[in-house]
Amino acid sequence: MTDENPVKTRREGGVFEVTLDRPKANAIDLKTSVLMGEAFQAFRDDDTLRVAIVTGGGEKFFCPGWDLKAAADGDAVDGNYGVGGFGGLQELRDLNKPVIAAVNGIACGGGLELALSADMILSADHARFALPEIRSGTVADAASIKLPKRIPYHIAMELLLTGRWFDAEEAHRWGLVNEIVAGDQLMDRAWELARLLASGPPLVYAAIKEIVRDAEDSKFQDAMNRVTGRHLRTVDVLYGSEDNLEGAKAFAEKRDPVWKGR
Missing domain, CATH: 3.90.226.10 (2-enoyl-CoA Hydratase; Chain A, domain 1)
Known part of the structure; x- marks a missing residue:
């Protein structure tokens, strides 16, 4: 072999x-x-x-x-x-x-x-x-x-x-x-x-994967509090990112978003 x-x-x-x-x-x-x-x-x-x-x-x-x-x-x-x-x-x-x-x-x-x-x-x-x-x-x-x-x-x-x-x-x-x-x-x-x-938003994917891992053994409200409180690193990065703003702009301007991963 x-x-x-x-x-x-x-x-x-x-x-x-x-x-x-x-x-x-x-x-x-x-x-x-x-x-x-x-x-x-x-x-x-x-x-x-x-x-x-x-x-x-x-x-x-x-x-x-x-x-x-x-x-x-x-x-x-x-x-x-x-x-x-x-x-x-x-x-x-x-x-x-x-x-x-x-x-x-x-x-x-x-x-x-x-x-x-x-x-x-x-x-x-x-x-x-x-x-x-x-x-x-x-x-x-x-x-x-x-x-x-x-x-x-x-x-x-x-x-x-x-x-x-x-x-x-x-x-x-x-x-x-x-x-x-x-x-x-x-x-x-x-x-x-x-x-x-x-072709999708990498920062959103990262947040999804971390949320899923974090919530696996958590009570729903505890997991939600960590997400909404931006206690997860990927969620905090996403909500302060250019991509997060780009998503809203693209929707308002009726165009495809351009994701930069930042």
């Missing part, structure tokens, strides 16, 4: 594409996880980039999660996964830009958890999903936290407790994926959506 460059990146305008390309199955070892974290950190810190797409190389696998063969060869399961945690995305702090997962094939275990770390999920029609960790005597930790908050509790628990496989249609039915796309059209659709988001 050749994995000299397991993480490939491409940028066009404000869109940044990250492709996990580690044949045969795009499994993630420590080296790959660190490289993915570096890629997403660079995306987070580059003000010219607005939206990211994460996908897998090839047509069969998005990502099956942790590389068990590498673990058997001494790649520690509890090692240093890099700045963003496993897969570089799910623990990356202050990532206030939209991320789209384009699931091009099998997404199981940590691969499904990687997709769950995105803000939107597009699925190829042939993609399949599972959380099979229970069969190897371990726990899908990130999915155990996230999944019951994303889909009906009893369905999430069934998937976690049985490790069974499910297809794109079922994933869409439970609201786990936003859209199912023919495999040969997946990346075109992902880029179409990414370009749409990249």
Whole structure:
């Protein structure tokens, strides 16, 4: 297996594409996880980039999660996964830009958890999903936290407790994926959506993402008080920005706004 460059990146305008390309199955070892974290950190810190797409190389696998063969060869399961945690995305702090997962094939275990770390999920029609960790005597930790908050509790628990496989249609039915796309059209659709988001107001996106994170375990009024009191950094920046004024001006002048991100 050749994995000299397991993480490939491409940028066009404000869109940044990250492709996990580690044949045969795009499994993630420590080296790959660190490289993915570096890629997403660079995306987070580059003000010219607005939206990211994460996908897998090839047509069969998005990502099956942790590389068990590498673990058997001494790649520690509890090692240093890099700045963003496993897969570089799910623990990356202050990532206030939209991320789209384009699931091009099998997404199981940590691969499904990687997709769950995105803000939107597009699925190829042939993609399949599972959380099979229970069969190897371990726990899908990130999915155990996230999944019951994303889909009906009893369905999430069934998937976690049985490790069974499910297809794109079922994933869409439970609201786990936003859209199912023919495999040969997946990346075109992902880029179409990414370009749409990249044309939008970046400061508003940042505020939305921070509000959502902050409010996740808060009472409604407590969260609202932090927003209206401008206690969240991104909200405070937004309400004092040129873009905030531009939105009102564009509406009054009946024209499209020109977002500057400041």
